[in-house]
Amino acid sequence: xxxxxxxxxxxxxxxxxxxxxxxxxRENLVRVAGLIQHKSFEKGAPLVxxxxxxxxxxxxxxxRVKAYRYTPEGREQILYLFSQGDFFGEQHLFGxxxxxxxxxxxxxxxxxLLTKSRLEQVLFAHPRVAITLIAELGKRISQMENTxxxxxxxxxxxxxxxxxxxxxxxxGEKTPEGTYVSLPISREGMAxxxxxxxxxxxxxxxxxxxxxxxxxxxxxxxxxxESRLRDLAGLS
Amino acid sequence: xxxxxxxxxxxxxxxxxxxxxxxxxRENLVRVAGLIQHKSFEKGAPLVxxxxxxxxxxxxxxxRVKAYRYTPEGREQILYLFSQGDFFGEQHLFGxxxxxxxxxxxxxxxxxLLTKSRLEQVLFAHPRVAITLIAELGKRISQMENTxxxxxxxxxxxxxxxxxxxxxxxxGEKTPEGTYVSLPISREGMAxxxxxxxxxxxxxxxxxxxxxxxxxxxxxxxxxxESRLRDLAGLS
DNA sequence: CGTGTACTTGAGAATTGTCAAAGGCTGTGG
DNA sequence: CCACAGCCTTTGACAATTCTCAAGTACACG
Numbered sequence: 001x002x003x004x005x006x007x008x009x010x011x012x013x014x015x016x017x018x019x020x021x022x023x024x025x026r027e028n029l030v031r032v033a034g035l036i037q038h039k040s041f042e043k044g045a046p047l048v049x050x051x052x053x054x055x056x057x058x059x060x061x062x063x064r065v066k067a068y069r070y071t072p073e074g075r076e077q078i079l080y081l082f083s084q085g086d087f088f089g090e091q092h093l094f095g096x097x098x099x100x101x102x103x104x105x106x107x108x109x110x111x112x113l114l115t116k117s118r119l120e121q122v123l124f125a126h127p128r129v130a131i132t133l134i135a136e137l138g139k140r141i142s143q144m145e146n147t148x149x150x151x152x153x154x155x156x157x158x159x160x161x162x163x164x165x166x167x168x169x170x171x172g173e174k175t176p177e178g179t180y181v182s183l184p185i186s187r188e189g190m191a192x193x194x195x196x197x198x199x200x201x202x203x204x205x206x207x208x209x210x211x212x213x214x215x216x217x218x219x220x221x222x223x224x225x226e227s228r229l230r231d232l233a234g235l236s
Numbered sequence: 237x238x239x240x241x242x243x244x245x246x247x248x249x250x251x252x253x254x255x256x257x258x259x260x261x262r263e264n265l266v267r268v269a270g271l272i273q274h275k276s277f278e279k280g281a282p283l284v285x286x287x288x289x290x291x292x293x294x295x296x297x298x299x300r301v302k303a304y305r306y307t308p309e310g311r312e313q314i315l316y317l318f319s320q321g322d323f324f325g326e327q328h329l330f331g332x333x334x335x336x337x338x339x340x341x342x343x344x345x346x347x348x349l350l351t352k353s354r355l356e357q358v359l360f361a362h363p364r365v366a367i368t369l370i371a372e373l374g375k376r377i378s379q380m381e382n383t384x385x386x387x388x389x390x391x392x393x394x395x396x397x398x399x400x401x402x403x404x405x406x407x408g409e410k411t412p413e414g415t416y417v418s419l420p421i422s423r424e425g426m427a428x429x430x431x432x433x434x435x436x437x438x439x440x441x442x443x444x445x446x447x448x449x450x451x452x453x454x455x456x457x458x459x460x461x462e463s464r465l466r467d468l469a470g471l472s
Numbered sequence: 473c474g475t476g477t478a479c480t481t482g483a484g485a486a487t488t489g490t491c492a493a494a495g496g497c498t499g500t501g502g
Numbered sequence: 503c504c505a506c507a508g509c510c511t512t513t514g515a516c517a518a519t520t521c522t523c524a525a526g527t528a529c530a531c532g
Contacts, residue, residue, distance in 0.1 A: 072470040077388045079381050091374030100378055130366040137373040138327030142336055144380045145315050151387050152313045152431035195388035197489055202512050234308035433521055438480050
């Protein structure tokens with residue numbers, strides 16, 4: 001849990017990889033970098049707890065994290081999976097000031113932190129960054145709309161195919177035999193994400209395995225045939 | 237479908253009611269007002285069609301509209317219901333440039349339009365507005381997270397209670413006998429919104445009526461007991 | 473006052489949830 | 503290196519919920 005300025009970054013300016021600041025010139029990038037702090041978290045460590053006061057925008061530099069809440073019934077509901085270049089916390093900086101979800105490291109990770117006042121400073125000085133931020137939020141909203149729609153879809157098979165395709169796009173590596181997907185979460189996590197029982201997901205995955213559409217190599221690794229998933233998802 | 241500047245607004249500056257511009261001084265409000273155009277739409281008229289090129293941020297001035305898509309199965313999936321003070325189109329101004337959903341007037345309505353270039357102009361000149369916009373987007377994301385979670389909730393009864401409470405908060409009028417809710421959409425619309433069959437929603441509403449939790453006065457008007465819905469929704 | 477649309481209700485089929493038991497992987501300690 | 507404990511996952515059987523199809527009813531509109 002060390003905390004250092006971005007200027008001390010071993011590989012130089014890490015924020016050049018953050019899309020949020022892509023509109024900045026090298027000079028301004030250096031200036032912004034000076035405002036950023038770093039932290040590292042070990043697998044399983046909490047980055048934010050629901051109800052916490054949020055002080056900073058967090059940008060993922062390395063590793064994956066999950067954002068989740070507990071439902072009234074005590075089930076963990078995953079809202080987001082963030083990885084390199086993603087950010088979170090912006091809703092709570094200019095609004096309620098309290099985190100509405102918890103965030104936990106799924107792997108060892110490193111993040112950039114930009115406090116509220118420093119972010120405001122950046123936004124005032126660089127309107128282009130504000131517009132990029134607005135665009136990024138728009139993208140996130142669009143993604144949520146897609147998720148939302150796929151939930152409205154009655155068929156669970158379609159929703160599962162869609163989820164696997166999302167994972168393949170984000171965490172997959174294409175090979176001639178298919179796409180190797182490194183799953184960020186357990187079956188239980190996926191089931192909760194989809195809002196179904198763990199057992200139901202198991203059965204559906206088994207069915208897909210029988211049909212040679214996916215193959216479970218490892219609990220955290222799946223070999224999937226994207227083209228056949230697309231058929232199922234109705235995208236074709 | 238007349239189109240006039242906001243300065244010609246009958247009741248003076250209508251944008252003073254738009255939260256987005258709440259940070260502006262009267263003077264700047266007048267300046268921004270000059271950049272805004274108006275349009276009126278009759279009930280049933282399309283404001284945007286999916287796939288259209290989006291040229292302007294649209295702010296609802298009067299009336300209600302629905303934003304929706306068609307699922308692959310041909311079902312209409314409602315994504316948002318917007319009413320006075322709400323806005324839409326921002327995702328498509330700084331990103332894909334194409335609308336990812338259609339918008340239709342549910343009642344006669346009037347809207348304010350701010351074109352992309354003019355909005356950028358405003359955001360550059362008034363960083364405070366950009367921050368307000370970011371905050372508003374954050375709020376919308378939070379709402380979507382809530383919706384998302386309530387869909388993750390297995391029990392349909394809970395989801396229905398939550399929806400009715402949302403409607404009561406937005407479109408309800410409290411009286412000693414309960415809250416009179418003017419429903420913006422049909423039963424079919426609600427069912428699609430929840431992602432269930434029309435018939436299932438009917439049955440659930442009948443059950444709620446038997447338990448004297450809601451009373452259907454009219455297809456578009458419901459008398460609901462909010463406290464009992466809150467019990468059902470598990471909020472209490 | 474009819475006609476069409478939207479809504480409600482019923483019955484059986486299909487899907488999913490729940491509970492219980494068995495299987496498999498991981499890590500620790502002998 | 504093996505045995506075992508603990509946890510996650512899978513499978514099975516049955517219960518509960520929801521969907522689909524079909525018929526009947528209420529309401530809005532011309």
